[in-house]
Amino acid sequence: MAALSKGRPRSERAKNAILNSTYRLLKENGLSGITMEAVAAHASVGKPTIYRYWKNANELAMAAIMAKTKQHDPDSPGTDxxxxxxxxxxxxxxxxxxxxxxxxxxxxxxxxxxxxxxxxxxxxxxxxxxxxxxxxxxxxxxxxxxxxxxxxxxxxxxxxxxxxxxxxxxxxxxxxxxxxxxxxxxxxxxxxxxxxxxxx
Amino acid sequence: MAALSKGRPRSERAKNAILNSTYRLLKENGLSGITMEAVAAHASVGKPTIYRYWKNANELAMAAIMAKTKQHDPDSPGTDxxxxxxxxxxxxxxxxxxxxxxxxxxxxxxxxxxxxxxxxxxxxxxxxxxxxxxxxxxxxxxxxxxxxxxxxxxxxxxxxxxxxxxxxxxxxxxxxxxxxxxxxxxxxxxxxxxxxxxxx
Amino acid sequence: MAALSKGRPRSERAKNAILNSTYRLLKENGLSGITMEAVAAHASVGKPTIYRYWKNANELAMAAIMAKTKQHDPDSPGTDxxxxxxxxxxxxxxxxxxxxxxxxxxxxxxxxxxxxxxxxxxxxxxxxxxxxxxxxxxxxxxxxxxxxxxxxxxxxxxxxxxxxxxxxxxxxxxxxxxxxxxxxxxxxxxxxxxxxxxxx
Amino acid sequence: MAALSKGRPRSERAKNAILNSTYRLLKENGLSGITMEAVAAHASVGKPTIYRYWKNANELAMAAIMAKTKQHDPDSPGTDxxxxxxxxxxxxxxxxxxxxxxxxxxxxxxxxxxxxxxxxxxxxxxxxxxxxxxxxxxxxxxxxxxxxxxxxxxxxxxxxxxxxxxxxxxxxxxxxxxxxxxxxxxxxxxxxxxxxxxxx
DNA sequence: ATCTAAGCGAGACGGTACGTCACGTCTTGGG
DNA sequence: CCCAAGACGTGACGTACCGTCTCGCTTAGAT
CATH class of the missing domain: 1.10.357.10 (Tetracycline Repressor, domain 2)
Structure with a gap:
């Protein structure tokens, strides 16, 4: 059977807030704008919550880009x-x-x-x-x-x-x-x- | 017409020590090993001396790579x-x-x-x-x-x-x-x- | 006329485990070893359970010392x-x-x-x-x-x-x-x- | 001869500002008000500067009290x-x-x-x-x-x-x-x- | 032969961010 | 209503480097 998850479940709200803030800071200030402190403050989230999901700023930036990037599907069906x-x-x-x-x-x-x-x-x-x-x-x-x-x-x-x-x-x-x-x-x-x- | 340089001239010894140390640290610890503090300590050089030549660690790393990289010239003269x-x-x-x-x-x-x-x-x-x-x-x-x-x-x-x-x-x-x-x-x-x- | 207590009664087991763990940590690491987290983990108890009884680590430490300290009674009856x-x-x-x-x-x-x-x-x-x-x-x-x-x-x-x-x-x-x-x-x-x- | 002191000398200004701020925070908020962060912010000083002199908040508090405490000398000379x-x-x-x-x-x-x-x-x-x-x-x-x-x-x-x-x-x-x-x-x-x- | 100005090693400075710890609270499922 | 578990927002920890600044000391061309 599935493992029983004990304790308070992780907050989707927090995770989304983190990814959104990361993406926004990425657009505004580039990669150097992605500091754990800035993301935490901007997302109204504690730093440990960020570290619970991602182990450094690079991973966080990649996760944010992946979450936000549209999966531009092939749209030209019948052409040459x-x-x-x-x-x-x-x-x-x-x-x-x-x-x-x-x-x-x-x-x-x-x-x-x-x-x-x-x-x-x-x-x-x-x-x-x-x-x-x-x-x-x-x-x-x-x-x-x-x-x-x-x-x-x-x-x-x-x-x-x-x-x-x-x-x-x-x-x-x-x-x-x-x-x-x-x-x-x-x-x-x-x-x-x-x-x-x-x-x- | 060259500008007259008063005062003590810049030290070639220091510059070389910096580039050598940078290259060594680069090989040992990768880019993250290139901190101004580490290079200064390793080269027995003051931090301001580094900043006199390069304005950040990236430039320093590039300079060190350029200085150390052999200019591998084309060596196959007459072939196809x-x-x-x-x-x-x-x-x-x-x-x-x-x-x-x-x-x-x-x-x-x-x-x-x-x-x-x-x-x-x-x-x-x-x-x-x-x-x-x-x-x-x-x-x-x-x-x-x-x-x-x-x-x-x-x-x-x-x-x-x-x-x-x-x-x-x-x-x-x-x-x-x-x-x-x-x-x-x-x-x-x-x-x-x-x-x-x-x-x- | 006692107030009717609804719900699950408080666990003596938990309380004792907390005091025992606190005392042990106190002996091992001194006062700085008494953190709510450490006591909770050591006693296999939820943190809120500790807070239900004591409002901070100081009180907890005092309670543990009181619980464990022998009441050394006067034992010399007829002497000078x-x-x-x-x-x-x-x-x-x-x-x-x-x-x-x-x-x-x-x-x-x-x-x-x-x-x-x-x-x-x-x-x-x-x-x-x-x-x-x-x-x-x-x-x-x-x-x-x-x-x-x-x-x-x-x-x-x-x-x-x-x-x-x-x-x-x-x-x-x-x-x-x-x-x-x-x-x-x-x-x-x-x-x-x-x-x-x-x-x- | 006296040891030659190399490098920039430590700043008396910084040291005094730290001790003054510590003493003020001590009076206002008691011992719990003495956090390295608060002292640093209040004294407009970097945290590492504080650690250069004192290794924890307790030492800092003691130093501040010593610095500020008047050496009340015995003032009643001829009495009984x-x-x-x-x-x-x-x-x-x-x-x-x-x-x-x-x-x-x-x-x-x-x-x-x-x-x-x-x-x-x-x-x-x-x-x-x-x-x-x-x-x-x-x-x-x-x-x-x-x-x-x-x-x-x-x-x-x-x-x-x-x-x-x-x-x-x-x-x-x-x-x-x-x-x-x-x-x-x-x-x-x-x-x-x-x-x-x-x-x- | 001084003078003087820049470079030198050293290291302290005010800061920023790090990654961790513990706080006290909240939110689960279960007893 | 209590329980164990554990995530939450918060805030301080002590450290690492940043880039700048001040020291006393060369070093060498200009006076």
Whole structure:
């Protein structure tokens, strides 16, 4: 049977207040605004309550971002897969070119990869878009819009590499800043992937 | 016409001791080990001396990394440019797959992009390899190992995008950790770039 | 006519467990070991149960000491009253020269004098010995072992002062520590009281 | 030669501000008002500065009391020593019957006897009056106002016991509260000491 | 050969935030 | 209505670093 929970149950109100305050402070002051003291004061919550759920400010920030981030589902059902891929990449770029994008990158770079929360964070924030992209990429390959000149048994590995080459440039520009991260870049990337084989 | 400097000149000894201590602490304890207090104590230096040169711990860490990082010059002179590209990408991957790689990513993500030092850091740590890669990529294109099916006037833009697609995946895997960052990955990336056009 | 008590009656088991745990913690860690949390955990009792009986840690400590302290009754029946007085003062000194003695002094100094419990504590811990001493002192005076050269109507006031001068030095040395608090001191005090009048 | 002091010297201003604030908070809120946070805020001083000088709130309180307590020197030069003794005892009683008196008792009871500061505190607050009293008592004995019927070699021990019997009752009443601590009590004590030997 | 101004190691300064502890209260399910 | 359990908001703890400031002492070009 389920374990009996003794004692006063944890307060959903407190947890929500903490996440809301964290998110708000994150938007207002960036990552450095996320101090346990500030969050506690802003959420009218005791510091120990925060520590009961998250063990440091990084985890708290990741949790708040995860809680608030919309799960932007794929919304272009019947279109051409290559266009859909462009569309989706534009959306990813749009997310990460905002100030929050850099903070998310800091969080991911700083996170202890072994905790459940940081895995979940990466999964939700990064890999979700990658999974969506994979479906579109496979469709594009099946439709012969993108060619994969490798033996059948290595196709799926090649697909993964292509996904890295689609989304990787976003983070490259985010970190390095050698060029602007805008929506045209999405088209450029997909065109490079397809266009090198295109007769036109 | 140089400004006449009165008073005691700044001490090279102190500056070197600071950079050495910073680098050592960085290796031993990671970025969180770089506190002004620890560096000052370790280098037997006053805190104000550190602040005279660098305005916070991030800048100090970047300076120490820059000072210690070998300028690994292109060493494969006459080889096939595609192989040279693979070789160089392997070298980049080797650098960033070490623990320091993650710390460098944190530094770049956290850095204030407007300071000279952070520009120099990005330039030395990231863009240098990109510049080397560009030369090799151009050679590969001229040798027809890699095809670029775009009008002449857009070739150079396409080359930049290709560079993003070569180096970007490294940082993508570094941040996201969805797959290992090893040397085979270098080959995969270059193969994807060439192979999609390869007749074979 | 007793008020009808509805609901579950208070648990003697819980009360005893609390007092036992308090006393044990007091011996092990001193007064600072008496925290409501520690006592509750040690006694497997809810904190509100403790608060139902005692309103703070001081009261709890006093209650535990009172519950555990033996009511050392006068055991020397037929002896010479002066000797009996010495004997009893030795016993008092023996009690207060132990580590607990200092803690009792802290408790008394810290206690809110207006509560019933702190009155009871003082009564049991301090005034009981004083009352025993008074009986012996009166006997000694009646036997002319101790002289009181004051008018009859002021005799009882003088006796009270003498009692203060018998027991007071114990606490003086306890607090001030200018000299050891040992059993010889008992004899010295009583001798000073009697001896000054003794012709030799 | 004197040790060279390196670094910025400690600030007398800060130290004084801390002691003043501590004393003020002590008068306003008693011992429980002496929190490091409150003192730091009130004195406009960082908490670490307080810890640089005193290792806990008790030590701080003792230091503040010592700093502020006037060294009330013996002021009655030519009078009869027995009267002078009464006068001095009244002064002691007056000090300890104020609210601060109880707090001083708590401090002394709580203090770690092994530190220099707590020794100094006891010395200044308690033993100073005892030393003054000893001089007066010796004078009174030499003047035959007080008799000591013991062999010469035990006279000084007897004097110490008498001092304990003079000042001890003050702390006895302070802790136990079985009777009021007022100036009449001073006369009663001295009268008991002399009167028992007085022929009258 | 002084003078003088900046740099030096050292370390105290006023602060901010940390992560923990205990407080006294409240809220569960169960007796 | 009491009980054990344990979460709650609160507030103080003692510590770590921050970035600045003051010391006495070099150090070296200008006087």
């Amino acid at each position: 897969p290559v266009n859909a891929l462009k569309q989706q990449l534009r959306s990813v770029i749009s997310t990460f070119s905002k100030p929050a994008g850099r903070q998310i990158a800091i969080l991911m770079a700083s996170a202890d990869n072994n905790t459940e929360l940081s895995k979940a964070f990466r999964n939700q924030i990064i890999l979700r878009s990658r999974d969506q992209g994979r479906a579109l990429l496979i469709a594009a390959i099946e439709d012969r819009h993108i060619r994969v000149n490798v033996p059948q048994k290595r196709v799926s590995a090649r697909i993964e590499t292509m996904l890295d080459m689609i989304y990787g440039p976003v983070f490259y520009r985010l970190l390095s800043g050698h060029a602007t991260l805008d929506k045209k870049f999405a088209d450029e990337i997909i065109d490079t992937l397809t266009g090198s084989t295109a007769e036109e | 440019p595609v192989n040279a590209l693979k070789q160089q990408l392997r070298s980049v991957i080797s650098t960033f797959s070490k623990p320091a790689g993650r710390q460098i990513a944190i530094l770049m993500a956290s850095a204030d992009n407007n300071t000279e030092l952070s520009k120099a850091f990005r330039n030395q740590i990231i863009l240098r390899s990109r510049d080397q890669g560009r030369a090799l990529l151009i050679a590969a294109i001229e040798d027809r190992h890699i095809r670029v099916n775009v009008p002449q006037k857009r070739v150079s833009a396409r080359i930049e995008t290709m560079l993003d697609m070569i180096y970007g995946p490294v940082f993508y895997r570094l941040l996201s950790g969805h797959a290992t960052l090893d040397k085979k990955f270098a080959d995969e990336i270059i193969d994807t770039l060439t192979g999609s056009t390869a007749e074979e | 009253p002066v000797n009996a007085l010495k004997q009893q003062l030795r016993s008092v000194i023996s009690t207060f020269s132990k580590p607990a003695g200092r803690q009792i002094a802290i408790l008394m100094a810290s206690a809110d004098n207006n509560t019933e419990l702190s009155k009871a504590f003082r009564n049991q811990i301090i005034l009981r010995s004083r009352d025993q001493g008074r009986a012996l002192l009166i006997a000694a005076i009646e036997d002319r072992h101790i002289r009181v050269n004051v008018p009859q109507k002021r005799v009882s006031a003088r006796i009270e002062t003498m009692l203060d001068m018998i027991y007071g030095p114990v606490f003086y040395r306890l607090l001030s520590g200018h000299a050891t608090l040992d059993k010889k001191f008992a004899d010295e005090i009583i001798d000073t009281l009697t001896g000054s009048t003794a012709e030799e | 020593p027995v009267n002078a003794l009464k006068q001095q005892l009244r002064s002691v009683i007056s000090t300890f019957s104020k609210p601060a008196g109880r707090q001083i008792a708590i401090l002394m009871a709580s203090a770690d006897n092994n530190t220099e500061l707590s020794k100094a505190f006891r010395n200044q607050i308690i033993l100073r009056s005892r030393d003054q009293g000893r001089a007066l008592l010796i004078a009174a004995i030499e003047d035959r106002h007080i008799r000591v019927n013991v062999p010469q070699k035990r006279v000084s021990a007897r004097i110490e016991t008498m001092l304990d019997m003079i000042y001890g009752p003050v702390f006895y009443r302070l802790l136990s509260g079985h009777a009021t601590l007022d100036k009449k009590f001073a006369d009663e004590i001295i009268d008991t000491l002399t009167g028992s030997t007085a022929e009258e």
